[in-house]
Amino acid sequence: MELTTLVPLAGVVGGKHATIAQPGHPGFFVTGGIGKRYGPMWHSLATALCLVLVLEGLMPFLAPAAWKRMLAAASRISDRQLRIAGLLCMLTGTACLYLIR
Known part of the structure; x- marks a missing residue:
């Protein structure tokens, strides 16, 4: 219907x-x-x-070799540093969304 x-x-x-x-x-x-x-x-x-x-x-x-190097470098970073980087990315994204909308 x-x-x-x-x-x-x-x-x-x-x-x-x-x-x-x-x-x-x-x-x-x-x-x-x-x-x-x-x-x-x-x-x-x-x-x-x-x-x-x-x-x-x-x-x-676009750059598979560079991507592999980046992953290898990221595996050597401590969990705390990765969490802080993730938090900063989330906060930056949230602030950008707030400004755009």
């Missing part, structure tokens, strides 16, 4: 009237791809994860 408008559900959910987003409208439970099926947040998350995979694959593809 293809509807093109938001249809109120019968009854009340959590004290509020719930709606089902139909195909072609933003929101959750729209049929189609991940963004249309699960909502814009999931579409953004899936897009971000795909972009991470592309960026992670650049170095081994």
